[in-house]
Amino acid sequence: MLDDIRDAVRKLCADFPGSYWQAKDRDRAYPTEFVDALTSAGWLSVLIPEEFGGSGLGLVAATAILEEIHRSGCNGGACHAQMYVMGTLLKHGSAEQKALYLPQVASGALRLQAFGVTEPTAGTDTTRITTFARRDGDHYVINGQKIWISRAEHSDLMVLLCRTTPREHCARPSDGMSVLLIDMREAVGNGLTIRPIRTMLNHATTELFFDDLRVPVSSLIGDEGKGFRYILSGMNAERILIAAECIGDGHFFIDRAAAYAKDRKVFGRAIGENQAVQFPIARAHVAVTAAALMVARAAERFDAGEDGGSDANMAKMLASEASWQAADMCIQTHGGFGFAEEYDIERKFRETRLYQVAPISTNLILSHVATHELGLPKSF
Numbered sequence: 001m002l003d004d005i006r007d008a009v010r011k012l013c014a015d016f017p018g019s020y021w022q023a024k025d026r027d028r029a030y031p032t033e034f035v036d037a038l039t040s041a042g043w044l045s046v047l048i049p050e051e052f053g054g055s056g057l058g059l060v061a062a063t064a065i066l067e068e069i070h071r072s073g074c075n076g077g078a079c080h081a082q083m084y085v086m087g088t089l090l091k092h093g094s095a096e097q098k099a100l101y102l103p104q105v106a107s108g109a110l111r112l113q114a115f116g117v118t119e120p121t122a123g124t125d126t127t128r129i130t131t132f133a134r135r136d137g138d139h140y141v142i143n144g145q146k147i148w149i150s151r152a153e154h155s156d157l158m159v160l161l162c163r164t165t166p167r168e169h170c171a172r173p174s175d176g177m178s179v180l181l182i183d184m185r186e187a188v189g190n191g192l193t194i195r196p197i198r199t200m201l202n203h204a205t206t207e208l209f210f211d212d213l214r215v216p217v218s219s220l221i222g223d224e225g226k227g228f229r230y231i232l233s234g235m236n237a238e239r240i241l242i243a244a245e246c247i248g249d250g251h252f253f254i255d256r257a258a259a260y261a262k263d264r265k266v267f268g269r270a271i272g273e274n275q276a277v278q279f280p281i282a283r284a285h286v287a288v289t290a291a292a293l294m295v296a297r298a299a300e301r302f303d304a305g306e307d308g309g310s311d312a313n314m315a316k317m318l319a320s321e322a323s324w325q326a327a328d329m330c331i332q333t334h335g336g337f338g339f340a341e342e343y344d345i346e347r348k349f350r351e352t353r354l355y356q357v358a359p360i361s362t363n364l365i366l367s368h369v370a371t372h373e374l375g376l377p378k379s380f
């Protein structure tokens with residue numbers, strides 16, 4: 001079945017060649033046509049159970065889809081969140097919320113692909129977020145600021161993490177945060193302002209400003225004050241899926257480099273006849289293949305319902321480093337042509353660099369492994 005999925009995704013991606021992505025990249029435009037094609041084919045709803053209109057295939061299938069998208073030279077960053085952001089709603093939402101939203105997310109009628117966690121002053125230390133939702137009768141009134149919230153302009157709903165109790169009034173720093181499902185269609189212009197941030201890659205990321213945004217209390221997912229725990233399980237899915245994108249990127253770079261090294265003649269012979277050119281390609285292949293095994297293990301453990309936080313983190317770290325190694329190798333193999341837009345390598349090089357920083361940076365993964373796996377003292 002996985003082979004069939006991979007074949008079908010590859011066929012879909014063939015309709016979106018490099019020239020399509022180059023134009024989007026140049027204009028920093030959203031790849032609406034690509035996202036629509038994936039949505040209609042049902043590829044973004046594979047994690048939604050069948051009872052809510054998805055195909056309920058699980059994370060192993062979802063990783064195969066994103067890997068093929070990236071191996072084909074496309075970019076799942078525009079829509080991968082439609083796959084996993086709904087996980088918080090699925091696991092912790094009420095029966096009414098799930099019945100109301102999930103079938104529409106599955107069909108694509110509603111886009112749920114904004115995940116609002118990061119804040120400018122808190123950084124990775126999420127317990128320091130200060131965006132606050134104050135209860136006022138049947139509403140919450142939200143004030144604060146978020147940064148790097150991707151796809152907010154292209155989403156109907158957003159899963160938002162905010163404080164409902166100040167940190168200093170909580171027994172533990174991770175208490176007192178809550179998850180709200182924000183209807184962006186009503187919020188924008190009524191207390192929510194979105195400001196796009198132009199970055200080195202085309203990622204539709206933004207800054208959000210909340211100024212007395214009123215949302216009904218029915219927007220609360222699960223219990224008030226437990227939001228931090230709710231988003232953690234979703235973050236594991238996110239890390240594994242992004243790791244799969246890195247594996248796809250890695251293969252893209254290796255495929256391109258191997259083909260070019262066979263074809264390009266310098267000093268009267270193919271550059272790939274030189275071991276100094278061959279070995280970096282082979283080394284990148286070894287690293288991507290090894291990382292792919294870790295991604296597969298993390299996805300299988302996630303689907304089996306095991307607590308795979310460390311596996312998800314390790315998979316993301318290995319895959320993002322392997323794809324970056326492959327990206328660097330691919331530029332070098334192509335010489336000057338690696339820098340030409342029409343080869344797509346410089347674009348992919350920029351795109352894959354992100355994943356050593358977001359959704360979690362490598363140092364924080366190492367810190368998790370050191371303390372959770374090895375019992376070393378906490379440094380923060």
Ligand SMILES: Cc1cc2nc3c(=O)[nH]c(=O)nc-3n(C[C@H](O)[C@H](O)[C@H](O)COP(=O)(O)OP(=O)(O)OC[C@H]3O[C@@H](n4cnc5c(N)ncnc54)[C@H](O)[C@@H]3O)c2cc1C
Pocket residue numbers: 114115116117118122123124125147148149150151199203205354357358359360361362363364367379380
């Ligand atoms: C293009 C893009 C899209 C994004 N999309 C989203 C999104 O949709 N939703 C969302 O909520 N967020 C999003 N993010 C935010 C992303 O998750 C964060 O940028 C990332 O987690 C790093 O946080 P930071 O930028 O605040 O870095 P900081 O926390 O300021 O860290 C800066 C550097 O210091 C290091 N560092 C910090 N503390 C320690 C320590 N104790 N020990 C060792 N090293 C440390 C970090 O590893 C990092 O390298 C996005 C970011 C980008 C760039």
